[in-house]
Amino acid sequence: MDVKIYDNERVDALFANQVKIIQSDEVFAFSLDAVLLANFTNPAKKKQQKIVDLCAGNGAVGLFLTAKTSAKIYEVEIQKRLANMAQRSVILNDLDQQVEVINADLNDILTYLPKDSIDTITCNPPYFTNQPDSKKNPNHYLALARHELTVTLAQTIEQSANLLKMNGKVCFVHRPERLLEMGALMQKNRLAPKRIQLVYPKAGREANMVLVEAIKDGKPGGVRFLEPLVVYGPDGNYTPAIRKMIYG
Secondary structure, three states: OOOOOOOOOEEEEEOOOOEEEEEEOOOEOOOHHHHHHHHHOOOOOOOOOEEEEEOOOOOHHHHHHOOOOOOEEEEEEOOHHHHHHHHHHHHHOOOOOOEEEEEOOHHHHHHOOOOOOEEEEEEOOOOEOOOOOOOOOOOHHHHHHHEOOOOOHHHHHHHHHHHEEEEEEEEEEEOHHHHHHHHHHHHHOOEEEEEEEEEEEEOOOOOOEEEEEEEEOOOOOOOEEOOOEEEEOOOOOEOHHHHHHHHO
């Protein structure tokens, strides 16, 4: 099917599963955190099950998950232009029977999807709190993607809990400095963290990303810390683990 690609856009691919994504540096381009989140997530797999990707951006995480599951996937994105890019990427990959884009504020998501109805949720939310004196990107699209201007971590966790079935799972990628805050918010919303993986840019450096999986109404305790991921080797190239995620 023909899909319109505009002058300021390009089509990139995740070679590991041949998924094509429409990107634009003007508004947003998926980065490694999307690949890491999709790789970390063990999604519900059956056709009758349902997956939601919150803060979907241009749809990368949900599209990457299609290689792992037959479940219906809903991509939720507040920015109209990004949602449009995601929708065109869905068509570009001939996935419109499996993936649906919802252009909405995730705080209104229960208007679109029933409470307690989702098996797996993924979320790559804005990482930085909206401090009045914090420096923000002058590009409004990028500022929204990086700072909590329209949604907070508390809201993404609350809405995840609202959407999930009992024993449903949610997976987040975020910054390590917010891990304890995330854990407290999850506990408040009946979510029990079960798997955590730290991501390091290079050996000998501090972690700059964390992946967290939690289960709704899961038993407390039993948290597993997975083997750390290191992104770049001493030669400046991707480590074998990261290269496999990207190139297969």
